[in-house]
Amino acid sequence: MARDLRVCFVGDSYVAGTGDPTALGWPGRVVAEAFASGLPVTAYNLGVRGETGPQVARRIPVETAPRLAPADDPRLVVSFGANDTVERDGQVRASIGQTVGALRDIRAATDVPVLLVGPPAVDDAQQNERLMTTNAALAEEAGRLRVPFVDTFTATNASALWRQQIREWDGYHPGAEGYAYLAAVVAPPVLDWLRSEPPR
Template structure:
């Protein structure tokens, strides 16, 4: 990641003939409190469940959770390289899964915390700072506030479009959460943002197939 010559290089993936189980896959999951799994009484969140699904599917996976409560896309971009680099330099196949956006869409003092264009700029910055490590983006899920959900939907569509332009795989979380009582009810009775273990399990069931499929395919560098 990044151009610093003093840092050890990220090892490239072996050939596909070696098989997915023989690759030492290291993955950083970076983002906000929903990445950290806040509110999950089992302390697994969707990240822990997706990592478990990858391991159960035969991947030799080490997962690092870099979720920070309250973090916006801009804040994630600022810390991404320095936090991810030491965790990814030793493996055969390094990856980064990003997820952010809910905190960007909070309104403070009459203004959205991060305008959509700033969020898209942060994504571009993360892509550049992560290179040559491949990244995958998980979109923001729904919250309890319908007005904020309208803003999240706008951001979700903008992120999907920008990710396609950057050739970054995108997995939407909003459609599977906005109308799901398994997600919305615990968010409503909780703090308005975070579900319980069942809610995270619901989201993980949606995210695991595309994320694990992405991890299973060695990426040419």
């Protein structure tokens, strides 16, 4: 009997694939690669544009339970952080403590295995400084919680392709090539995690 592997991808506009004319984003490409490698998965994209970590955390119990409860092997991939670091009227939308707290809340709210994909770089030097700090804090907290963490900031911040892609659109979101690049960063660790036995 085929393994009943179900995955909810929950997060912000990068999860939703905003700006991608192929409508795949990075989750769609990761799922396609899973099938191509012989790992069939039932996937649910629960990305919402503009959401911060605390907003993502609040949605998870309600939105993931009906999708994951029947599965033999349910998994949860979460991604947030970029919107948290956006400044409005001189204040970031979510403090580092609130962003890190969102990860703790997610881990406490579910017994489903969780993997965290960190936020990518944007086309703003000051926000990238905040993102670098937030990324490091999320990585540290993920380690404490034993949640696998995928760092996308380091690769995207150094990528000329990524920078060009986001600059050509809105300073945040890439087109198809950018999402393909992001998926190439995310897919190997995520697929290795999905192939592994679920933690008990």
